[in-house]
Structures are given as C-alpha cells and as structure tokens.
Amino acid sequence: xxxxxxxxxxxxxxxxxxxxxxxxxxxxxxxxxxxxxxxxxxxxxxxxxxxxxxxxxxxxxxxxxxxxxxxxxxxxxxxxxxxxxxxxxxxxxxxxxxxxxxxxxxxxxxxxxxxxxxxxxxxxxxxxxxxxxxxxxxxxxxxxxxxxxxxxxxxxxxxxxxxxxxxxxxxxxxxxxxxxxxxxxxxxxxxxxxxxxxxxxxxxxxxxxxxxxxxxxxxxxxxxxxxxxxxxxxxxxxxxxxxxxxxxxxxxxxxxxxxxxxxxxxxxxxxxxxxxxxxxxxxxxxxxxxxxxxxxxxxxxxxxxxxxxxxxxxxxxxxxxxxxxxxxxxxxxxxxxxxxxxxxxxxxxxxxxxxxxxxxxxxxxxxxxxxxxxxxxxxxxxxxxxxxxxxxxxxxxxxxxxxxxxxxxxxxxxxxxxxxxxxxxxxxxxxxxxxxxxxxxxxx
Amino acid sequence: xxxxxxxxxxxxxxxxxxxxxxxxxxxxxxxxxxxxxxxxxxxxxxxxxxxxxxxxxxxxxxxxxxxxxxxxxxxxxxxxxxxxxxxxxxxxxxxxxxxxxxxxxxxxxxxxxxxxxxxxxxxxxxxxxxxxxxxxxxxxxxxxxxxxxxxxxxxxxxxxxxxxxxxxxxxxxxxxxxxxxxxxxxxxxxxxxxxxxxxxxxxxxxxxxxxxxxxxxxxxxxxxxxxxxxxxxxxxxxxxxxxxxxxxxxxxxxxxxxxxxxxxxxxxxxxxxxxxxxxxxxxxxxxxxxxxxxxxxxxxxxxxxxxxxxxxxxxxxxxxxxxxxxxxxxxxxxxxxxxxxxxxxxxxxxxxxxxxxxxxxxxxxxxxxxxxxxxxxxxxxxxxxxxxxxxxxxxxxxxxxxxxxxxxxxxxxxxxxxxxxxxxxxxxxxxxxxxxxxxxxxxxxxxxxxxxxxxxxx
Ligand SMILES: Cc1cc2nc3c(=O)[nH]c(=O)nc-3n(C[C@H](O)[C@H](O)[C@H](O)COP(=O)(O)OP(=O)(O)OC[C@H]3O[C@@H](n4cnc5c(N)ncnc54)[C@H](O)[C@@H]3O)c2cc1C
Ligand SMILES: Cc1cc2nc3c(=O)[nH]c(=O)nc-3n(C[C@H](O)[C@H](O)[C@H](O)COP(=O)(O)O)c2cc1C
Ligand code: SF4
Ligand code: SF4
Ligand code: SF4
Numbered sequence: 001x002x003x004x005x006x007x008x009x010x011x012x013x014x015x016x017x018x019x020x021x022x023x024x025x026x027x028x029x030x031x032x033x034x035x036x037x038x039x040x041x042x043x044x045x046x047x048x049x050x051x052x053x054x055x056x057x058x059x060x061x062x063x064x065x066x067x068x069x070x071x072x073x074x075x076x077x078x079x080x081x082x083x084x085x086x087x088x089x090x091x092x093x094x095x096x097x098x099x100x101x102x103x104x105x106x107x108x109x110x111x112x113x114x115x116x117x118x119x120x121x122x123x124x125x126x127x128x129x130x131x132x133x134x135x136x137x138x139x140x141x142x143x144x145x146x147x148x149x150x151x152x153x154x155x156x157x158x159x160x161x162x163x164x165x166x167x168x169x170x171x172x173x174x175x176x177x178x179x180x181x182x183x184x185x186x187x188x189x190x191x192x193x194x195x196x197x198x199x200x201x202x203x204x205x206x207x208x209x210x211x212x213x214x215x216x217x218x219x220x221x222x223x224x225x226x227x228x229x230x231x232x233x234x235x236x237x238x239x240x241x242x243x244x245x246x247x248x249x250x251x252x253x254x255x256x257x258x259x260x261x262x263x264x265x266x267x268x269x270x271x272x273x274x275x276x277x278x279x280x281x282x283x284x285x286x287x288x289x290x291x292x293x294x295x296x297x298x299x300x301x302x303x304x305x306x307x308x309x310x311x312x313x314x315x316x317x318x319x320x321x322x323x324x325x326x327x328x329x330x331x332x333x334x335x336x337x338x339x340x341x342x343x344x345x346x347x348x349x350x351x352x353x354x355x356x357x358x359x360x361x362x363x364x365x366x367x368x369x370x371x372x373x374x375x376x377x378x379x380x381x382x383x384x385x386x387x388x389x390x391x392x393x394x395x396x397x398x399x400x401x402x403x404x405x406x407x408x409x410x411x412x413x414x415x416x417x418x419x420x421x422x423x424x425x426x427x428x429x430x431x432x433x434x435x436x437x438x439x440x441x442x443x444x
Numbered sequence: 445x446x447x448x449x450x451x452x453x454x455x456x457x458x459x460x461x462x463x464x465x466x467x468x469x470x471x472x473x474x475x476x477x478x479x480x481x482x483x484x485x486x487x488x489x490x491x492x493x494x495x496x497x498x499x500x501x502x503x504x505x506x507x508x509x510x511x512x513x514x515x516x517x518x519x520x521x522x523x524x525x526x527x528x529x530x531x532x533x534x535x536x537x538x539x540x541x542x543x544x545x546x547x548x549x550x551x552x553x554x555x556x557x558x559x560x561x562x563x564x565x566x567x568x569x570x571x572x573x574x575x576x577x578x579x580x581x582x583x584x585x586x587x588x589x590x591x592x593x594x595x596x597x598x599x600x601x602x603x604x605x606x607x608x609x610x611x612x613x614x615x616x617x618x619x620x621x622x623x624x625x626x627x628x629x630x631x632x633x634x635x636x637x638x639x640x641x642x643x644x645x646x647x648x649x650x651x652x653x654x655x656x657x658x659x660x661x662x663x664x665x666x667x668x669x670x671x672x673x674x675x676x677x678x679x680x681x682x683x684x685x686x687x688x689x690x691x692x693x694x695x696x697x698x699x700x701x702x703x704x705x706x707x708x709x710x711x712x713x714x715x716x717x718x719x720x721x722x723x724x725x726x727x728x729x730x731x732x733x734x735x736x737x738x739x740x741x742x743x744x745x746x747x748x749x750x751x752x753x754x755x756x757x758x759x760x761x762x763x764x765x766x767x768x769x770x771x772x773x774x775x776x777x778x779x780x781x782x783x784x785x786x787x788x789x790x791x792x793x794x795x796x797x798x799x800x801x802x803x804x805x806x807x808x809x810x811x812x813x814x815x816x817x818x819x820x821x822x823x824x825x826x827x828x829x830x831x832x833x834x835x836x837x838x839x840x841x842x843x844x845x846x847x848x849x850x851x852x853x854x855x856x857x858x859x860x861x862x863x864x865x866x867x868x869x870x871x872x873x874x875x876x877x878x879x880x881x882x883x884x885x886x887x888x889x890x891x892x893x894x895x896x897x898x899x900x901x902x
Contacts, residue, residue, distance in 0.1 A: 029860025036510075040727055058733070065703035067738040 008173055008193050008209070013271035016184035019299055023087070023113055023186075031117040035063040038109045041100055046111060049098035052079035052428045056095060060114055069129055072122030075115055076130055080156040080202075081149055081427040083123070084178055084195050086115035087187045089424050090288075092321045123198060134203045135162035140441045143168065143232040145213045145382070148176020149423045150238030150414025152199050153430025154437075159203030161438045166232070167205070168223055170212035173269060176240050177415075178423055180265040183292045185299065189268045215385035225385045229409065234437045235386065237397060237405075237412035238430065241420055242377035247284065251342030252372075256349035260285070260293045260373035267296055278369055280304040282352045284339055285373030286316035291323055293371050294331045306332040308339060308365065310357055334365065342370055379416060386410050394419060402436035403429050411437065446743030447750040448484075448736065452694050452716050453612035453637045455570045457544040459484035460711065460751055461735050464698050464719035465548035465573065465616075468729070470522070472532030476539065481729035482736055485544030487640075487719060488533060490521035490575045491560060492550040492587075497523050503649035503660035505675065514675035515722045516649040518660065518667050520581045521550055526560075530567050537568035546614070550575040550587050554604045561608045572609055573696075574602065574636075576627070577618035577643025579670045589643070592618035595630035602634035612637035614696060619676075619683055620646050628687045640696035640719065641687060642680045644670025673722035674700045681713055685762045688714030703731070704738025711751060712758040766878040774849035774865040776801075776842045782862040785828040785838035789853035789863060800846035801853060804837040818846050830859075844868070 026034065038060040046056045055074050062071035075082035091097070091112040099108035122129055140163045144151040147169035155165035173179055179192040199205055211223055218224040228235050244259025246252055260283070266273040281302050283294045286309035298305045307326075309316060312335050316323065323333070337354035343364055344350060351364040378395035388407030390398045396419050397405060397412040404411050413429025415421065448459040462485035463469050463478055475486045497519055505514035522529060537545050547564035549572060551557055564572060576598055578588030591597050598615070605613055615631040617624060619642040631639055646668050650659040658666035680699025688695060697715030701707055702723035710718045723731055739751070748754055778789070793801040794815050802816065804825045811819055826839035842853075854863040880886040887899060896902035 027860060032860070042728065058730070061727075061731070062734050062738075065705060065734055065738060067704060067734050067741070069741055070734055070737040073737070 008196070010173075010190055010193065010269060011271045014189070014267075014269055015271075015273055015275070015300055016188050016268045016296075019184040019188075019296070021185060023116070025120055026113055026117040028121075031063055031114060031121075032066070034110055034114055035060050038064070038114075039100065045098040045100060046095040046109070050078075050095045051422070051424045052085075052431065054078045054082065054095075054115070056111055059118055060109070060111070063114055063118055068118055069122045069126055071118035072129060075119055078431070079424070079427050080153050080199065080431070081178075081195065081423060082115055083119040083198070084149070084182075084187055084192060085424045085427060086112050086119060087191075088178070088182050089422060090319055090322075093319060094424070127198075127201070130160065131202050134160050135443070137164075137204070138162040138441055138443060140164065140233045140437075141166065141231070142234045142236060142437060143228045144236040144238060145228075146176060146238040146240055146414075147171075147174035147196070147207055147209070148238050148240045148414060148426060149178050150240075150416075150426035150430045151176075151236060152178075152196060152238075153427040154236050154238065154411075154413065154434045155205045155430075156199040156202050157431050157434030158437065159199075159205045161434065161443055162203070163437070163441065163443075164204040165206065167207045168211045168213050169207060169209045172209050174207050174209055176238070177261070180268055181261055182268075182423075183264075183296060184268060185295075213382065215382055225382070229386065233409070233441065235410045236430070236433055236437075237383050237386075237389075237410065237416060238414045238426070239379045239382060239397075239412075239416040241415045242379040244372055245375045245377060246372055247339055247374065249339060249341050251344050251349075252370075254344070254349075255347055256344075256368065257342055257370045257372065260289045260371050261376060263371055264289075264293055264296065267300070275300055275302055278302050280306075280367040281369045281371060282365055282367040283307045283371045283373055284352075285309065285375075286311065286318055287373060287375075288318045288322060290371075290373035291318040291326050291331075293373055295322075295326045295329055297371075298326070298329045298331050304332070305330070306334050306365070306367075308334045308337050308352065308354060310336065310338045312336060337365075339370075376420065383412060383416065399429075401432070403433035404436060408440075446740050446748060448740060448743075450484075450716055450751050452544070452696070453571065453614075455544060455612065456542075457484045457717060458542060459736060460715075460717040460739075461485075461707065461732050462487060462544065462546070462696065462717050462719045463724060464721040465490050465546075465575065466721040466725070467519070468721065468724045470524070472536050475532075475536050475545075478724075478729045478732075479536075479540045479543045482732040483543075483729065485546060485570075485717065486536075487546040487548050487573050488522075488529065490548040490550050490578070491526060491529055491564065492521050493556075494523055494525060495520040495581075498662045500660045500662065503669065505649050505673075512673060512722070512726050514647075514649070514671055515673040515725065516647050516660070516669040516671050517644070518580050518662075518669040521575070521578065526563070530563055533564070533569065534567040544570050546571040546573050548573045548575050548616070550578065550582060552585075552587060557601065557604045558608045561605065565609070565611055569611060571612050571614055571638075572605070573614040573616050573640060574605060575616050575643070576601075577616045577641075579618060579620050579644055579646045580668055589618040589620050589646075592616075592627055592643070593621045595626045598627050599630045599634045602631055602636050606635045614638040614640050616643055616698075617641040617683075617687070618643050619679060619699075624683045624686050625690045628691045632691055632693070636693075638694040638696065638716075639687060639691055640698055642676070642683055642699045644672045645676055645679065647671035672699065673726075674702055676700045677706060681709065684710060684713050684715060685759065688756060688759050689762075704735045704742065707735055708739055708742055708754065709758075711754045712756070713762065714756045714759050716751075716755055766881070767876050769874045769876060770880075771869055771871040771873065771875050773868050773870045774851075775844045775847040775868050776849070776851075776853050777864050777866045778840060778842060778853075779862050779864070780826045780839045781829055782859050783826075783828055783839045784830050784859055784862075785836075786858060787838065787840060788856045788858065790840045792852050792856045797850050797852045798846060798848050800843040800848075801840045802843060803840050818843065 059071040059074040095111045101108040144167045158165045175192045336357045341353040355362040383397045389405040403413045411433035414426035465487040470489045501519045503516040507513040547569040576592035582588035583590035615636045677700030694716040696717045697710035698719040707718045823841040825837040857863045
C-alpha cells in the first residue's frame with residue numbers, strides 16, 4: 001500500500017516475515033476477469049452483509065471499467081480501513097458468504113481480493129486520492145484513546161471533515177490488533193503501519209504512542225481522563241480488549257505457558273522470539289484466536305500443534321473455514337477435554353493434564369509449551385472513569401446507534417463495545433462516531 | 445477537477461452524457477430519475493403520430509458467459525399520446541432547467557413537421573433531433589431510415605425543418621447505408637447544426653430452430669430489427685470517424701457506449717456529446733456515476749481542463765490504409781514468467797497466421813508434422829513458472845524472423861501482459877503504399893501476367 005513511512009520502524013528478522021500471503025494482490029488481468037464475473041446486482045445482498053455497507057456492486061463495476069481510483073473512492077467512502085479489511089475480513093461469513101452466486105451453486109465473487117486490488121492499486125498510483133478532498137479546518141479537537149482500527153477509522157473520517165484528531169496509544173507501535181494480532185498470512189505489521197500512514201496523511205491526525213490514558217492521577221507518559229474532557233471537544237474510546245485470560249490451574253505460571261495474543265504479538269514484532277526446540281505445542285481454546293495461533297505455529301514449522309477444546313468441533317466459536325485451513329496445515333483438534341494442570345519437569349513444561357468432559361477420567365497430553373486462547377480481559381474500567389459512561393453486565397461500554405456513551409461528549413467503538421468482533425465492525429463504529437461528532441460540531 | 449460541461453451548438457449541458465432516444469427516455473418520471481442519477485441530457489423517445497407496438501420486441505445476443513453483448517429491437521417510436529409526452533417534457537424542463545432536453549421527432553409531411561416543431565419548442569426543448577434512422581417498421585412507412593438512406597429526401601425534409609425551427613437541429617443518421625458521409629454532407633448542406641450517429645443496424649438476432657421462426661418472435665413470425673449494444677461500438681466508431689472528417693459541426697456519438705472509456709473514445713474521434721441506450725437498459729441509470737468519475741479522472745491525468753480539449757484528438761490519426769508506414773514492424777514476445785502454458789497462441793499462429801510460434805520438445809520431424817515450414821536451429825526449453833500453470837517445458841517461443849506482427853497470438857493469450865508486441869522497424873524512413881504508387885513501385889512479385897502486361901512490365 002503506497003510507500004512505507006518512516007514513523008514506526010519495525011525490527012527486521014520478525015518471525016511473521018516467513019509466512020506467505022495466502023491471498024496475494026490480483027494482477028490487473030485477474031482483477032478484470034473476476035470483476036466482470038460480478039452481476040452488478042441491485043439492492044445487493046453482499047452490501048447488506050458488509051458491516052460498513054460498502055457499495056460493492058458499484059466498486060466492482062468500476063474495476064471492470066478500469067476506473068480503479070473510482071473503485072477505491074467508493075470503498076473508502078464507507079470504510080476508510082477498506083484496505084486492511086480487504087485482507088483481514090472473514091469474507092466467507094460476511095459479503096462473499098451472501099453473494100448471489102452461492103445460491104446458484106457457483107463460486108462466489110472474491111470481493112475481498114477485488115477490494116484489495118482497488119485500494120492498493122489506486123493508492124499506489126495516487127496517494128493523495130482522498131486527502132485532496134479534505135474540508136477546511138474546523139478548529140475542533142477530538143481525543144481518541146487507543147490506536148486500534150476503531151480509533152483510526154474515526155480519526156480518518158474526522159480529519160477529512162477538517163477536525164483535529166489526537167490519538168493516545170499506550171504501546172510503542174500503533175494499530176492495535178490490526179498491527180499486532182492479525183495472522184501474518186493475511187496482513188503483516190508493516191502493511192498495517194502503511195495503512196496508518198495513509199490515515200495520518202488524510203489530515204490533522206496526530207498519534208502519541210507510548211502514552212497511556214489513566215483513570216487516576218497521571219504520571220510521566222500518562223494522560224488523565226479529566227484533562228481529556230477539559231482539553232478536547234469530544235473523546236472517542238477505542239480501547240479494545242485487555243490481556244489474555246488464564247485458566248487458573250496448577251503449573252500455569254512460569255516459562256512455556258503463553259497467552260495467545262501476547263505470543264502472536266511477539267511472532268509479529270519481536271525478533272528475539274525463537275520457536276526452536278518446540279516440537280509439540282498445545283493450544284487451549286476453540287475460537288478464532290486459538291485457530292490463528294495454531295496455524296501460525298504450524299506454518300512456522302512446529303512439528304505437532306494440537307488444539308484442546310472442551311466441547312465438540314461443531315460447537316467451536318471459531319470459523320469452520322479457518323478450522324478447515326488449520327487441518328490442512330496439520331493442526332490436530334482434541335475435543336471434549338478440559339485442562340486441569342500444566343505438568344512440569346522442574347521449570348520445563350512436559351504436558352497438559354486434561355479431564356474428559358464426559359467424566360471418563362483424565363490423561364496427560366505430552367507437549368513442551370501451552371498457549372492459552374480462552375478470551376481476553378476487559379479494559380473498560382477506564383471507560384467507567386468518564387462521567388456518565390455506563391458498562392453492561394459483561395463489561396462492554398454501552399452506546400447508542402451513533403456510538404455515543406451516556407456522556408454526550410464521549411463516544412466509544414470497536415471491541416470495547418461489542419466484546420470482540422472484527423476489524424470491520426470497529427471501522428464501522430469509528431465512522432458512525434465521527435459522523436455524529438461532525439453533526440455535533442455543525443458539519444456533515 | 446476537469447470541467448465536464450459541454451457547449452453543443454450553443455446549448456450548455458452539464459456533462460456530455462445523454463440518454464439516447466429509446467425506452468429509458470419514455471416518460472418524464474424516468475428522465476427525472478436519470479437526471480438525478482447524473483445524466484446531463486436526454487433525447488426523449490421519438491415523438492410523432494402514436495403507433496402500436498408488438499410483443500415481444502427485443503432479442504439479445506450473449507457471448508460466452510457475457511449477457512447482452514448485442515441487443516436487437518423491433519420497437520417503434522413512442523406509443524403514448526403526444527399531449528402526454530409534451531406535458532411531461534414541459535414539467536421536466538421546469539424542474540431541471542440546466543439539463544439538456546432534446547426532442548426526437550419523426551413525422552411525414554411538411555405540415556406535420558412544422559406543427560410538431562412548434563409544439564416541442566413551446567415546451568422548452570433545447571435541441572431537436574430528427575430520427576432518420578429507425579430501420580424497422582417506420583421505414584416501411586417512408587420514414588426513419590427510409591429518409592436517412594436517401595440523401596436527397598433527407599435534404600428536403602431537413603429543409604422543411606430549418607424553415608420552422610428556432611432551436612438547433614441534430615440529424616440522427618442511420619448506419620444502414622453504403623457511405624455514411626453522403627447523408628452527413630446532405631445534412632450539412634441543408635443547414636443542420638449537428639448530426640448524431642448511429643441509430644440501430646438492421647439485424648436478425650437468431651432463429652428458433654424448433655419453430656423455424658427468426659428471433660425475437662411475435663407469435664409465429666418475426667421481422668428484422670435494429671441492433672445495438674457493445675457489439676456495435678466498433679461499427680459506430682468507424683462511421684463516426686468517417687463523418688468527423690466531412691462534418692465540421694458538433695456530433696453526438698452513439699452506439700455501444702457502456703462506460704467512461706467508451707465515451708472518451710467517441711469524444712476523441714470527434715463527438716461532443718455521447719448517447720447511451722443499451723447499457724442503461726441492461727444496468728440502469730446508475731452507470732453514469734462511473735462514466736462521470738472515469739472521464740473526469742482521465743482528463744485530469746492528461747492535463748486537460750475540459751471535455752472540449754479531448755474532442756477530435758484522435759481524428760487526424762484515422763487515415764486511409766495507403767498512408768500507413770510499411771516500415772513499421774512489430775514482433776511478438778512471450779514473457780516466460782507470466783505464461784501459463786495453454787498454447788492457444790501456438791494453435792492460433794499455426795492455423796490462423798504464419799506458423800512462427802514453436803513449442804519446446806519437438807524434433808524436426810515432429811515440427812514438420814505439426815505444420816512448420818521454416819525450422820529454427822534450436823528453441824529454448826522454458827518451463828511454465830506460474831503456480832497455476834501446467835508442468836514442464838511448455839512456454840512457446842516466437843521465431844522472430846518469421847513473425848509478421850499480426851497481433852493474433854496476443855489477442856488470444858488469456859494472460860494479461862504475457863505477450864507484448866515489440867517494435868523492430870524494417871527501416872528508419874517512413875514509406876507508405878501511396879509513396880510506392882507515386883513511384884510506380886507498387887507491384888510486389890508473384891501476381892498476374894495480365895497486370896504486368898497492362899503496366900508494360902512483361
Ligand atoms: C489473534 C487475533 C486475530 C484476529 N484476526 C482478525 C481477522 O483476521 N480479521 C478481523 O477482522 N479481525 C480479527 N481480529 C479482531 C480485530 O483485531 C479486532 O476486532 C479489532 O482490532 C478491534 O479494534 P479496536 O480498535 O476496537 O481494538 P484494538 O485493535 O484492540 O486496539 C485497541 C488499542 O487501544 C490501546 N489502548 C487500550 N487501553 C489504552 C489506554 N488506556 N491508553 C492508551 N491506549 C490504550 C491498545 O494498546 C490498542 O492498541 C483478531 C483478533 C485477535 C485477537
Ligand atoms: C428498444 C429500443 C428502442 C429505440 N427507439 C428509438 C427511437 O424511438 N428513436 C431513436 O432515434 N432511436 C431509437 N433507438 C436507438 C437508440 O437511440 C440508439 O441509437 C441505439 O440503441 C444505439 O445505442 P446503444 O448501443 O447505446 O443502444 C432505440 C433502441 C432500442 C434498443
Ligand atoms: S452479490 Fe455477488 S454478484 Fe451480486 S453484486 Fe454482490 S458480489 Fe456481485
Ligand atoms: S422487463 Fe418488465 S415489461 Fe419487460 S417483460 Fe419483463 S416484466 Fe414485462
Ligand atoms: S497463449 Fe499466452 S499463456 Fe497461453 S501458451 Fe501462449 S503465451 Fe503462454
């Protein structure tokens with residue numbers, strides 16, 4: 001996507017670099033062939049299945065007429081993260097899953113790949129495609145907490161509308177899970193950072209990395225809730241989710257046991273991580289994070305990777321198409337087992353004790369590492385520190401249709417609101433909040 | 445952002461995209477929806493004395509999995525009362541004063557022409573288009589293409605129109621004629637301000653072999669209809685190119701235009717505005733968004749600030765065959781990194797051109813059996829590299845000394861950018877056939893004795 005900016009250098013030698021893109025950029029010929037297959041439906045079901053409501057038939061028609069920049073404009077109008085969404089969206093259960101071709105028993109249109117072709121090709125040719133259309137400065141300032149997809153989408157829309165967006169990110173690398181969590185064969189961290197450079201270039205977008213927003217008295221490198229409310233015209237909370245949950249079983253603390261998102265983050269950006277010597281790894285969980293980390297380890301050469309899930313395959317929350325992919329890469333699934341202990345020989349992990357969930361006793365599964373993918377904590381205590389902001393019983397921030405919280409100046413979106421969905425849902429929330437703020441500021 | 449506004453015979457139109465006179469401009473409601481979608485003008489469905497239509501009316505030609513490459517119709521002019529059409533035109537013009545409203549007319553006698561011109565001027569039409577092109581039904585009644593194909597008749601009728609009209613007049617030409625420049629010149633001589641072309645081409649789209657009835661059928665019979673849609677674009681471009689050379693006033697280009705690129709091509713060959721029918725009948729008014737955006741981006745890319753800078757840019761480069769450079773030569777070049785090894789180029793060249801593409805792994809005997817007459821000393825064993833490709837040394841090789849540069853292999857190759865035509869001039873100087881004729885050097889060896897005798901060379 002365009003040229004890489006210098007802002008957030010990534011170290012070389014990251015493990016993720018070894019993983020090949022599973023859906024590479026279409027050539028023009030491939031894109032034209034696929035685009036011409038699209039029927040250009042009216043009131044198209046694929047559009048309804050896109051959480052951001054991209055006008056898919058129109059953008060595909062524009063690819064077919066070789067109006068690639070027009071196609072990109074159509075995409076960005078509804079989804080400023082259209083580039084990364086094209087690469088990371090689980091299209092099988094979204095737009096592609098609802099393409100009319102499915103009902104006809106034919107291969108559905110590869111909407112994600114066409115969307116990548118349009119956005120990537122158009123921006124390479126014309127990086128200022130959108131920034132040219134930016135409105136004059138409004139003088140309004142918005143603080144956004146967290147530099148994940150939700151905040152980035154909101155910031156981009158705000159910037160195009162002429163407002164000043166200041167993003168506070170506690171980590172040194174911005175992008176949230178889009179940079180640090182997505183499976184590398186879909187999107188690598190450098191491409192996620194390129195997209196951030198694109199968002200920054202849309203207008204007045206400032207990203208302050210290494211800066212945490214805190215509920216209490218701020219220390220160095222921190223900013224307090226109170227000062228955000230005082231210094232900005234609006235606040236957006238794109239906090240995402242917190243640290244990986246642990247099982248609370250004996251032997252869990254110590255080397256050789258990893259939280260899934262923490263391990264994925266290291267695969268993506270920490271060149272000091274080595275998987276050498278690992279021959280059997282147990283992954284606990286049945287969701288998409290569990291499948292992702294299993295596939296990544298298998299593709300990176302760990303000889304035996306198996307998932308341990310407490311119910312049967314049919315009950316797994318992870319997508320069936322992802323599990324099929326994992327199986328093809330050699331990942332095994334051990335069903336109906338509940339871990340009860342990490343077995344160690346001294347420091348070293350040697351196995352995972354599991355109980356059969358049908359009550360027929362327990363066994364030790366030999367392994368030299370355990371990865372826990374059983375959900376993430378909520379970070380929303382911070383949200384509650386903003387006056388008027390309410391949480392639901394599961395710790396999610398409560399918002400209205402405009403992504404506005406109980407405090408009229410405070411908006412929220414993404415995983416901290418929906419409890420953990422996809423990048424595209426975060427992008428939609430960011431857009432809705434930015435539009436509502438625009439109306440509040442007397443624009444749009 | 446380039447200015448898309450055009451000036452057509454003094455009438456300003458917000459953009460060059462007009463709807464052609466056809467079902468998409470049947471009613472006021474439709475035209476309003478079209479203007480809302482972005483169309484700059486609309487040529488109302490041809491007015492005249494109301495007629496009756498048959499059912500069915502349309503036939504389509506699909507090519508492979510592509511629907512409606514061509515469309516054929518046996519529909520006549522409007523079947524709605526004149527007063528209803530006029531009231532709706534008045535209403536449209538009131539609501540959309542900046543959009544271009546063109547009245548398409550087809551009547552018979554001088555009095556009828558005068559009466560209908562008065563009426564369409566009274567409702568605020570910006571331009572009049574004379575439908576001398578409808579190739580079915582109406583021509584049997586001495587109207588439509590019966591007029592368009594007879595330059596003298598055309599001149600008389602345009603004369604009647606010019607007596608009355610106070611707004612600019614466009615003559616819509618039929619392609620169903622030997623030399624399109626004749627009616628174009630007749631229109632010019634009679635004082636027409638503009639021409640538009642093409643109307644539909646006489647056609648029969650198919651035959652129902654079970655019932656032995658041509659298509660589209662009306663019960664147990666059919667009639668020839670008018671052909672249009674993407675399939676006719678090359679024919680329309682040629683006729684436009686011809687007319688642009690003899691008609692120095694504005695031209696409205698029509699025929700198979702479906703997207704911004706088609707429109708840009710028509711404009712480059714001499715159109716000021718373009719008209720669209722089939723593409724809208726297939727996909728709806730919405731296609732205009734891409735046309736506007738694509739043309740605007742294209743003009744920006746070329747550093748052109750208005751559509752008018754593009755008009756006729758390609759016209760001078762459309763020349764007669766005798767003016768082409770005989771020393772210009774290209775040869776095919778296959779990119780072994782892109783080739784998927786389908787060997788369509790090989791069979792096309794073997795059976796359809798000059799037997800100069802070779803596939804690896806054949807000995808001289810096998811080459812001769814395959815049909816090669818000139819054998820290269822060796823050819824490279826190149827392996828297909830694309831992951832989708834068939835295994836083994838299957839990348840064809842072009843014997844450049846034998847390649848005539850016809851393009852056929854490039855045209856059949858399914859992979860974009862795999863075969864390119866590389867220039868290898870035969871000589872630095874430009875030499876045309878006309879130069880040879882002028883020098884008396886226009887008899888390549890191998891012809892008839894009678895010709896040589898006549899030229900005094902035998
Ligand atoms: C392993 C994994 C794989 C995934 N794969 C996909 C996929 O393939 N496709 C897909 O569409 N989705 C995927 N997702 C989901 C997707 O990544 C998230 O839905 C999306 O990133 C949510 O965006 P967000 O902006 O709400 O939160 P996040 O991306 O989590 O970003 C939140 C940011 O806020 C920062 N932050 C939090 N608190 C503070 C604070 N107090 N002060 C300053 N900064 C703070 C965090 O450091 C973080 O950078 C995946 C998720 C995981 C865990
Ligand atoms: C169903 C149908 C009806 C048409 N009726 C008229 C008409 O009433 N008057 C006219 O001038 N042209 C008529 N045309 C011709 C179109 O205006 C146009 O010249 C032709 O279709 C070529 O353009 P296209 O390839 O974009 O369809 C008709 C075409 C079709 C398909
Ligand atoms: S449903 Fe499928 S065929 Fe129809 S517009 Fe969407 S992608 Fe194209
Ligand atoms: S397109 Fe409409 S008018 Fe024509 S046959 Fe179908 S339903 Fe009838
Ligand atoms: S047609 Fe193209 S892809 Fe097929 S063999 Fe020839 S060069 Fe290769």
